[in-house]
Amino acid sequence: MTHELEHDVIIIGAGAAGLAAAQQLKTAGVKALVLEARSRLGGRIWTDHTYAPVELGAEFIHGEHAATWQFIEPAGLEAETWPRGRQKGQAYRNRFARQGRLLTDDTLAGRVDDLFEQVTTYTGPERSTGDLLLSLAGSDEEAALFVANGLACMEAAEVARLSASALSQERALNTAGWENYHITAGYDTLPVLLAEGIEVRFDTAVTQIEWKERGVQLAVQGGQLLTARQVIVTVPLGVLQSGRPRFLPGLPPAKQQAIEHLAMGHVTKLVLHFNQAFWPEFTFLRTDGFVLTWWPVGTAAAPALMGYTGGPAALKLAALGQESAVEQGLQELGQILGNKARSAFIAGRLVDWSTDPWSLGAYTYTPVGAGQARADLAAPLAPTLFFAGEATATNGHLATVHGAIETGQRAAAEVLAAR
Ligand SMILES: Cc1cc2nc3c(=O)[nH]c(=O)nc-3n(C[C@H](O)[C@H](O)[C@H](O)COP(=O)(O)OP(=O)(O)OC[C@H]3O[C@@H](n4cnc5c(N)ncnc54)[C@H](O)[C@@H]3O)c2cc1C
Numbered sequence: 001m002t003h004e005l006e007h008d009v010i011i012i013g014a015g016a017a018g019l020a021a022a023q024q025l026k027t028a029g030v031k032a033l034v035l036e037a038r039s040r041l042g043g044r045i046w047t048d049h050t051y052a053p054v055e056l057g058a059e060f061i062h063g064e065h066a067a068t069w070q071f072i073e074p075a076g077l078e079a080e081t082w083p084r085g086r087q088k089g090q091a092y093r094n095r096f097a098r099q100g101r102l103l104t105d106d107t108l109a110g111r112v113d114d115l116f117e118q119v120t121t122y123t124g125p126e127r128s129t130g131d132l133l134l135s136l137a138g139s140d141e142e143a144a145l146f147v148a149n150g151l152a153c154m155e156a157a158e159v160a161r162l163s164a165s166a167l168s169q170e171r172a173l174n175t176a177g178w179e180n181y182h183i184t185a186g187y188d189t190l191p192v193l194l195a196e197g198i199e200v201r202f203d204t205a206v207t208q209i210e211w212k213e214r215g216v217q218l219a220v221q222g223g224q225l226l227t228a229r230q231v232i233v234t235v236p237l238g239v240l241q242s243g244r245p246r247f248l249p250g251l252p253p254a255k256q257q258a259i260e261h262l263a264m265g266h267v268t269k270l271v272l273h274f275n276q277a278f279w280p281e282f283t284f285l286r287t288d289g290f291v292l293t294w295w296p297v298g299t300a301a302a303p304a305l306m307g308y309t310g311g312p313a314a315l316k317l318a319a320l321g322q323e324s325a326v327e328q329g330l331q332e333l334g335q336i337l338g339n340k341a342r343s344a345f346i347a348g349r350l351v352d353w354s355t356d357p358w359s360l361g362a363y364t365y366t367p368v369g370a371g372q373a374r375a376d377l378a379a380p381l382a383p384t385l386f387f388a389g390e391a392t393a394t395n396g397h398l399a400t401v402h403g404a405i406e407t408g409q410r411a412a413a414e415v416l417a418a419r
Pocket residue numbers: 012013014015016017018035036037038041042043044045056057058059060061062204205206207234235236239244245267268269353358359361362363388389390391398399400401402404
């Protein structure tokens with residue numbers, strides 16, 4: 001067993017939060033070592049470049065004021081409004097399909113938007129979003145279905161568990177804006193920028209964190225021990241919930257309860273590549289199938305459709321396995337859009353974040369009664385152990401890349417203040 005000399009700061013995780021923390025410390029003249037379990041940067045930012053850049057994890061910069069722009073703009077990285085060519089504030093062109101047929105009812109999009117607005121601006125006592133939705137929808141079962149599916153996708157949530165008050169408060173707190181952007185060369189260019197000048201050790205999973213008043217000792221897979229004056233943990237909630245890494249002594253009750261009370265949501269991405277863009281124009285095609293939402297990705301030369309499914313439906317799709325999920329997606333698209341779906345098909349890929357061992361879920365949501373949990377999860381322990389990562393965002397920017405960046409910057413400021 002080897003034992004290195006003490007490091008100043010060690011950061012666990014080379015995702016957006018960990019790398020942003022490392023950059024902030026570097027600016028303050030403090031050297032941080034980043035330990036990463038995977039063999040790549042970015043965590044839940046992961047781009048497939050086989051045909052054209054297609055995002056298997058985070059896809060959009062959500063918001064014209066997102067913290068992400070701090071890094072994108074000075075580096076001159078190109079980011080385009082999404083959908084391509086859309087003017088700011090211009091309405092999305094959503095289409096809906098049920099039981100394999102495109103719906104032609106022109107009032108549906110408006111009814112869905114109105115109901116969504118009512119649900120997400122709720123101000124009453126704590127209750128579940130599913131419950132609220134049913135009471136607000138009245139007899140409009142169709143609008144309720146598409147709002148429920150939409151929320152399941154956006155929030156990665158089981159709407160029967162999702163807190164209606166937390167959802168509306170989080171949306172009200174959002175200062176990042178509501179426009180969406182794609183990074184043209186791929187989202188994975190961002191972690192590369194964030195890692196500039198930072199030492200990252202790959203394939204280095206931390207298995208145990210022994211924290212004390214003065215310093216922290218980390219055990220990594222393979223048995224190596226490292227010590228640091230201060231440590232920032234950015235491990236995703238799903239991994240913390242699985243009991244990894246082990247904390248010695250155990251975490252205090254408030255922290256442990258926060259880990260248990262918050263929910264790690266589920267998302268599957270089903271990417272289908274085609275030799276031509278055979279579909280009619282739409283921003284989102286929303287369905288009641290196995291795959292809940294489709295949108296166009298890729299380029300004119302390498303068109304693809306992104307099938308996005310969140311909440312319990314994501315687990316159902318993932319349970320089919322790679323081949324059957326691709327087949328299911330093709331079949332559903334074929335029913336809705338015609339035979340070209342099959343004849344133009346080149347290749348497909350299912351990405352299931354819930355079985356990814358270093359994520360064990362897609363992103364977090366706030367269940368009923370867990371309103372305090374993010375603050376408890378974010379709170380430092382002793383002057384030595386600090387917490388960041390999207391789950392710790394208390395400003396409404398949870399479940400996003402810019403939110404993760406902000407939590408990393410917050411944790412770095414806490415590290416500096418504790419010296
Ligand atoms: C399918 C999907 C779609 C999304 N879409 C968007 C979007 O469009 N826009 C947006 O803004 N956000 C989106 N998100 C959310 C966004 O990706 C995350 O909020 C953000 O990337 C999280 O960053 P993080 O640093 O907190 O965590 P992560 O990126 O998960 O980084 C944590 C790192 O810790 C590592 N790790 C875990 N355990 C250990 C261990 N024991 N030892 C060492 N390392 C460890 C992991 O490998 C990982 O690299 C999406 C996420 C998913 C999954």
